[in-house]
Amino acid sequence: MVEMAARTAQQVVRAPGYARLAKRMGILVFVLLSFVAVAIISLRFGSLSFTSGEIVSALFSETDSLARNIVMNIRLPRLILAGIVGANLAISGALLQSVMRNPLADPGLTGVSTGAALVAVTIMLVFPAYGGLVPLAAFVGGTLAVLLVYFLAWNRGIDPVRIILAGVAVNALLGGGTSLLSLLYSDRIQGVLMWLNGSIAGRSWYHVRMLAPYSIFGLIAAVMCIKSANLLQLGDDVAKNLGLKVNVARVVLSFVAAFLAGISVSVVGLIGFVGLIIPHVSRLLIGSDYKFMLPLSAMLGSILLIIADTAARTVFRPVELPVGIIMAVVGGPFFLYLLRKGGAMR
Amino acid sequence: MIAASRLTIDYERKIAVEDFDMTVREGEIVSLIGPNGSGKSTVLKVLSRMMKSRGGTVHLDGRDIHKLPTAEVARKLSILSQNHVTPPDFTVRELVTYGRIPHQKWYETINSEDSSVVEWAIQKTNMQNLAERSINTLSGGERQRAWLALALAQQPKVLLLDEPTTFLDICHQLEVMALIQDLNAELGLTVVMVLHDINQAAAFSDRIVVIKDGRLVAEGTPLTVLTSQLLRDVYRVEAEIALHPHSGKLYCHALGLCRAHREETHCVSTCHTKRTEAHIAN
Amino acid sequence: MPVGMATTARAPEIIRHVPQVGAPRSPNIEQLRALNPDLVIANILFKPALQPIFRQHGFTAYFIDNQRYSSVIANVEMFGPAFGRTERANEILNDIRRREAVIRQRVQGRPSPIVMIIFGTAQSFMLSTEFSYAGEMARMLGARNITTTMNVPLNVQTIPLSMENVLAANPQVILRISHGNAEEMQRMFEREFTQNPLWGTMSAVQNGRVIDLPVDLFFSNPGLPMVDALEHLARVLYP
Numbered sequence: 069m070v071e072m073a074a075r076t077a078q079q080v081v082r083a084p085g086y087a088r089l090a091k092r093m094g095i096l097v098f099v100l101l102s103f104v105a106v107a108i109i110s111l112r113f114g115s116l117s118f119t120s121g122e123i124v125s126a127l128f129s130e131t132d133s134l135a136r137n138i139v140m141n142i143r144l145p146r147l148i149l150a151g152i153v154g155a156n157l158a159i160s161g162a163l164l165q166s167v168m169r170n171p172l173a174d175p176g177l178t179g180v181s182t183g184a185a186l187v188a189v190t191i192m193l194v195f196p197a198y199g200g201l202v203p204l205a206a207f208v209g210g211t212l213a214v215l216l217v218y219f220l221a222w223n224r225g226i227d228p229v230r231i232i233l234a235g236v237a238v239n240a241l242l243g244g245g246t247s248l249l250s251l252l253y254s255d256r257i258q259g260v261l262m263w264l265n266g267s268i269a270g271r272s273w274y275h276v277r278m279l280a281p282y283s284i285f286g287l288i289a290a291v292m293c294i295k296s297a298n299l300l301q302l303g304d305d306v307a308k309n310l311g312l313k314v315n316v317a318r319v320v321l322s323f324v325a326a327f328l329a330g331i332s333v334s335v336v337g338l339i340g341f342v343g344l345i346i347p348h349v350s351r352l353l354i355g356s357d358y359k360f361m362l363p364l365s366a367m368l369g370s371i372l373l374i375i376a377d378t379a380a381r382t383v384f385r386p387v388e389l390p391v392g393i394i395m396a397v398v399g400g401p402f403f404l405y406l407l408r409k410g411g412a413m414r
Numbered sequence: 415m416i417a418a419s420r421l422t423i424d425y426e427r428k429i430a431v432e433d434f435d436m437t438v439r440e441g442e443i444v445s446l447i448g449p450n451g452s453g454k455s456t457v458l459k460v461l462s463r464m465m466k467s468r469g470g471t472v473h474l475d476g477r478d479i480h481k482l483p484t485a486e487v488a489r490k491l492s493i494l495s496q497n498h499v500t501p502p503d504f505t506v507r508e509l510v511t512y513g514r515i516p517h518q519k520w521y522e523t524i525n526s527e528d529s530s531v532v533e534w535a536i537q538k539t540n541m542q543n544l545a546e547r548s549i550n551t552l553s554g555g556e557r558q559r560a561w562l563a564l565a566l567a568q569q570p571k572v573l574l575l576d577e578p579t580t581f582l583d584i585c586h587q588l589e590v591m592a593l594i595q596d597l598n599a600e601l602g603l604t605v606v607m608v609l610h611d612i613n614q615a616a617a618f619s620d621r622i623v624v625i626k627d628g629r630l631v632a633e634g635t636p637l638t639v640l641t642s643q644l645l646r647d648v649y650r651v652e653a654e655i656a657l658h659p660h661s662g663k664l665y666c667h668a669l670g671l672c673r674a675h676r677e678e679t680h681c682v683s684t685c686h687t688k689r690t691e692a693h694i695a696n
Numbered sequence: 697m698p699v700g701m702a703t704t705a706r707a708p709e710i711i712r713h714v715p716q717v718g719a720p721r722s723p724n725i726e727q728l729r730a731l732n733p734d735l736v737i738a739n740i741l742f743k744p745a746l747q748p749i750f751r752q753h754g755f756t757a758y759f760i761d762n763q764r765y766s767s768v769i770a771n772v773e774m775f776g777p778a779f780g781r782t783e784r785a786n787e788i789l790n791d792i793r794r795r796e797a798v799i800r801q802r803v804q805g806r807p808s809p810i811v812m813i814i815f816g817t818a819q820s821f822m823l824s825t826e827f828s829y830a831g832e833m834a835r836m837l838g839a840r841n842i843t844t845t846m847n848v849p850l851n852v853q854t855i856p857l858s859m860e861n862v863l864a865a866n867p868q869v870i871l872r873i874s875h876g877n878a879e880e881m882q883r884m885f886e887r888e889f890t891q892n893p894l895w896g897t898m899s900a901v902q903n904g905r906v907i908d909l910p911v912d913l914f915f916s917n918p919g920l921p922m923v924d925a926l927e928h929l930a931r932v933l934y935p
Contacts, residue, residue: 088505088546115858138860141894169499192817197880199818200887254721255916256875258854259816267820270859272892295515302512303499305464310568311488311516337820356501357508381858386846388858 092360095353099367103151106371110147110378111139115385145273150377150391151370152276152283153268153336154346156328158369159290161343162350162362163325166297167318168228171351174344175329177235178322181340182242183213184333185264189246192260193253202263203278203334210330213238218322226318266339266392268377279335286328290362293321297358339392341399342369348406415440415604416461416491416572421470423456423628430456431628434470438572443598443605445615448625449649454608455496455576457625461606462493462574474572488516492570496577498561502550506560509549510535513567535566538593555582562590566597573597575607579614587611591618616640616664624648636664646672721745725753763853763917765832765926772920788920795923799930803837806934811839812867812900815854817874818888823862828853829917830873830909833926839933842867859894869933870900872908875915882908907932 112123118135126136157175164173175181187209188202198205218226220234250257262269296317299307304314329343350365376394383389416438423431431453438444446454459465461472463479472479474490492513500509513535514528536545539559549557558581565573575594579587595618597603609615615622616636623633626648632639645653645666652669715731718724721742728736733755738746740759750757761767769789776785811834813824824831825843831853834841842865848855874881885908889895900906909932912918913925 114860116860116864134864137894137897138863141897142859142863188819192819193875196817196874196876197884199884202819251721252719254719258822259874260820262816262822262856263820267856269856270819270821270892270894272894274891299512299515301499301501305493305495306498308464308484309462309488309491309493310512311485313484351503355503357504381860386858386861387848388856390856 092354096360096364096367099364099371103367103371106374107147107151110150110374111143113378113382114138114143115381115388141272145276146268146271146377147374148276149268149271149279149336150373152279153332153339154342154369154371154373155366156283156286156332156369157339157342157373158346158350158365159287159362160325160328160332162347162358162365163290163293163297163321163328164343165347166300166358167226167321167325168231169300169303170228170232171348172344174340175325176239176340176343177232178326178329179213179217179235179238179242180210180326180329181333181338182239182246183216184210184330185338186213186242186245186249188263188334188337189249189260192263193249193256196259203275206334207330210333211326213242214323214326214330218319225315226322228318231322262390263337264392265390266337266395267380267390268336269381269388269390271336275335279331282331283328286324286331287366289324290328293324294358294362296321297362301356337390337392339373339395341395341403342372345399345403345406346372352406352409415442415475416606417473418457418461419471419473421457421460421467421472423453423460423465423467425453425456429628431460431467431625434625434628434630436623436630436633438604438606440571440604441598441602442620443594443607443618444621444623445619446606446608446623446625447610447612447615448631452625453628454625458493458574458576458606458608462491463487464493485516488568490570491572491574492565492568493574494562494565494576494578496580498557500549500557502548504549505546506541506549506552506563507532507536507545509560510563510567513564516568531569532567535563538566538597539563540589555586558582559586559590562593570603572604572606575605577608577610580610587614594618612640612645613665616666617661640664640666725749728755729753762919763829764827765829765836765917765922768917768919768922792920792923795927799837799927803930803934806838808838808840809869809933810842810845810865810867811869811871811933812842812862812865813871813873814885815873818884822854822856824854824873825852827851829922830871830914830925830929833922833929834871834933836926837930837933839869863894863898866898867900868903868905870898870906871932872906873911873914874908875911878908878911881911 111127112118112120116134116138118126118138122133122135123139125131126133126139129136160175161173164175164177165171167173168177184206188206191198191202191205217231217234217238220237221227221230223230296312299310299312300314300317300321302310307314307317332339346369347361347365350361350368354360354364373391373395376391376398380389380391380394383394418434418436421431421434422429423434434453434457436444436446436457446457448454456465460467461479463472466480474482474487479487510532511524511528514524514531518524518528536542539562541556541559541563544552544556544560549560552560558578562578573594578590582590591614594603594605594607598605607615607619619636621634622636622639624631624639624644631648632644640655642653642655645651645655645668650672652672653666654669655664655666657663658665715727717727717731720739723738723746736750736755736757738750738757738759740761741763743759747757747759760771762771769792772785772788776782776789813828813830813834814821815824815828815830816822823843824841825848826832826835826841831841831843835844842862843855843857845865846857846861848857872881872885874884889901889906895901910925910928913921913928918925
């Protein structure tokens with residue numbers, strides 16, 4: 069028995085590509101552990117200080133303390149929400165980068181963010197009573213914007229350059245609409261600032277319950293897209309040759325990406341950079357094979373947003389910044405750094 | 415096996431190919447030759463379904479290629495293009511493994527049969543020592559062979575090659591040509607290749623199809639097709655055709671440009687008497 | 697003599713016929729020109745943007761702050777003599793001061809409540825500090841704003857405060873201000889307060905001391921009617 073196991077082990081080790089596989093699994097495990105660590109930190113720290121003992125008892129005993137209230141009703145749901153949204157946005161970016169064959173693709177290209185923002189801002193400024201509809205309406209707005217972009221980009225097929233151009237045009241149009249509203253209702257703009265800059269503040273279990281099922285659906289869809297995403301990387305001709313219906317694949321991947329971004333934006337507002345940066349980092353660490361790159365992107369996206377959210381409520385306490393601002397401040401320089409490093413790699 | 419009939423193909427709003435017919439029988443090696451811009455790559459792309467023709471049809475195994483499901487075409491036909499886009503960190507093995515995708519269902523991953531086909535493809539293209547290297551660390555020729563291995567891993571019945579030897583040194587050129595012959599003999603692989611080198615075409619093909627300005631000029635065995643006149647008409651070169659004393663293969667030796675008629679599209683036959691010697695530049 | 701006003705102005709009956717010249721942030725310069733005013737009074741918030749424009753077109757402009765309670769008083773004190781209506785101005789100011797005295801007497805000696813003022817929409821809100829319109833009035837009435845107790849470094853009017861600190865501060869009274877229809881606004885906030893379990897843990901919610909403030913009086917400074925707002929606030933904070 070032992071001999072057989074030893075021989076199988078030997079076979080596995082000698083199997084071609086084992087070293088690479090081992091390295092990749094190692095990275096995934098390491099990142100998973102980091103995720104757990106970051107989650108713990110996120111529960112431990114916030115704008116109020118508690119001792120570790122208080123946090124632990126808040127989590128596991130039924131005491132009716134301030135700590136428990138804060139941990140269970142603020143930090144825990146925010147942790148989960150940040151994790152889900154981070155994963156959603158990262159996967160969205162990764163899929164779009166495959167569609168566009170361009171590492172500078174961000175979910176915003178599809179118009180989903182500006183579409184959602186326009187609808188949300190319209191409701192919040194003009195029809196505030198329907199505020200409860202914001203998530204659903206924002207999602208619908210985002211979806212319509214994406215449909216518009218792809219309708220404009222379609223010309224006997226989907227070409228990445230046309231998508232980008234159509235996206236720029238639609239983003240300008242819808243963004244202009246939001247700006248117009250901000251101008252007309254300039255006195256009320258305070259009420260939407262937090263949303264426009266992406267904020268997980270004030271979000272609770274209700275939002276988690278709203279987002280989770282759609283998110284799971286989106287994630288499953290994304291997993292089914294892995295093969296297509298990989299094939300698109302080899303170029304349209306080769307992909308076609310290997311049996312991929314390239315146009316269909318582009319559209320499906322785009323819509324899964326838009327869906328994931330849309331549900332996220334609807335719940336927490338506009339958060340940028342995650343979809344742009346995380347797939348890059350993921351690629352640098354683990355390579356371009358989406359079988360590994362996609363799950364890693366999801367985990368890294370979660371980690372990043374959880375850290376950002378924790379920072380948002382800790383760094384300037386008691387003031388709480390919108391998490392989108394933290395992302396922009398951190399994301400910009402980090403992205404520049406990535407560009408330089410990536411240049412060296414090429 | 416694969417047949418094109420009355421193909422009319424547009425390329426960038428101009429007619430690139432007009433009324434083109436070509437039939438390739440199973441197990442044949444057919445070379446498509448012609449001057450630059452004659453439309454040969456375009457024809458190949460249409461044969462592989464990569465491009466659509468404006469008129470005419472392409473039949474694979476007797477059925478209209480555009481009516482066949484994409485996956486089925488992918489299992490039967492494989493094309494090796496000139497330019498390739500690869501994610502920089504793919505290894506050769508990973509790349510070749512993609513060739514198995516047409517044979518897998520969407521939820522399946524690599525099984526042992528796939529692995530052995532991949533291994534076979536790597537062995538056949540002599541890439542064993544490079545199998546774990548990243549594609550971007552390979553030379554142009556090695557990269558070409560990796561992509562050839564991918565095409566082989568598809569286990570196609572028909573292999574289309576678009577100038578497969580252009581970037582290879584002479585040793586690797588012969589290697590590739592020998593490999594193609596080998597596969598043709600061993601597996602009955604049908605091959606259609608676009609070649610620049612007329613001698614290669616002559617040496618390694620069963621039949622040659624000549625195309626110029628988008629029209630079929632000649633087709634048949636190398637012996638019947640390759641004549642001095644053809645080379646004058648199509649390539650505007652003066653050449654001597656002979657059978658090589660050692661290999662017995664047909665070869666063309668270019669003597670020089672047809673100078674007097676360089677500007678004209680068609681050489682007049684009256685010119686070609688002994689007086690031609692005077693016109694030929696050294 | 698007012699010859700033009702902003703589209704969003706809440707004008708009293710007498711001057712409602714006066715032509716409108718556009719939004720406060722970006723008035724229509726052509727219309728303005730046509731009316732040929734001697735003085736343009738604009739909001740100090742838009743000074744950086746509008747001052748160069750007015751200068752370029754040769755308008756005499758004066759920028760006022762009329763967001764804060766104390767600023768309105770100061771403006772009346774200034775404009776009175778400036779437009780030669782000192783008597784009327786004093787009339788108004790005396791009336792205001794009289795009413796203030798009544799209010800002050802009312803709340804004297806009462807324990808000062810800890811208060812939190814929510815400003816915005818249920819999905820996206822911030823807290824009004826003591827430097828805001830409503831916040832200043834609350835302070836005048838002796839209430840303690842949770843933002844003050846928290847050493848907020850900047851003198852801004854609204855601030856996004858972490859809910860953790862809000863829970864820890866546990867205000868006794870929660871005031872809600874938004875824009876739009878009062879009834880709809882209340883519904884919007886109610887929905888958020890019931891769906892999010894956080895709110896239910898606060899004593900203000902448990903004691904039923906969550907009040908929606910009337911939009912027309914509290915969303916932004918209505919000018920002279922602000923005393924009505926002060927009276928309303930006093931009633932709310934000290935029932």
